[in-house]
């Protein structure tokens with residue numbers, strides 16, 4: 001999809017306002033500690049997309065046709081396929097920018113025996129972080145600190161909430177390896193790889209249940225690409241990540257599940273052709 005037509009949406013998505021209660025922030029802070037205690041948790045969750053079709057309002061053609069796949073938590077999925085096949089359209093549905101014409105996008109919890117242990121819950125857009133192609137094009141602030149905190153509550157929020165957000169900011173910045181960089185620096189002066197780190201940090205302030213990346217390596221030189229791959233390898237240890245990319249060789253070592261999107265919006269599971 002042409003990036004210009006999405007610019008407004010993407011700007012607001014890069015900086016979606018945080019609507020967090022202190023309880024939700026605390027829950028998120030706890031979430032980040034889950035991997036260390038992973039062995040004591042029973043069962044697992046899966047993001048499950050079932051029979052999702054999408055036809056833009058006022059058109060006659062389905063861009064997605066009965067797309068079905070599932071991605072277990074803390075795994076790395078990659079969707080590849082020809083330009084114009086519908087990959088970005090699918091990411092827009094997963095992140096709640098558009099709504100499926102039919103089908104469901106849910107989180108299903110399974111017990112240790114592999115059986116569902118409760119009814120599937122609809123995936124809430126609030127729990128999805130998305131980094132669009134070329135996210136640096138939508139940076140709006142003059143400093144890294146302002147860029148990350150754009151859209152945060154300024155006045156009416158409690159001190160407790162602001163303290164939690166500040167902690168989250170610090171954690172996100174450390175997580176993506178931006179901690180050696182002054183938060184007063186102009187985001188536009190960062191190198192390509194560091195701009196991508198910043199775009200990721202914005203999404204990681206509120207730890208997403210699902211992190212989606214559209215072409216994370218596009219437009220970067222070889223060094224920055226290697227840098228972003230290394231960062232994704234690091235994030236994969238704690239997050240569920242879904243990537244759309246044409247850069248199959250560079251990402252292959254990270255991939256747990258892969259699918260090919262075919263023209264007409266048909267998705268099928270397929271090993272990477274590398």
Ligand SMILES: Nc1ncnc2c1ncn2[C@@H]1O[C@H](COP(=O)(O)OP(=O)(O)OP(=O)(O)O)[C@@H](O)[C@H]1O
Pocket residue numbers: 001002056059063081082083084085086087088089090261
């Ligand atoms: N709102 C819309 N109305 C009609 N057609 C659309 C709309 N949005 C996207 N399309 C068309 O849907 C198809 C799928 O587009 P999409 O951007 O999802 O493909 P893609 O696989 O992500 O491509 P690329 O790899 O080039 O990013 C394209 O043919 C595009 O022109």
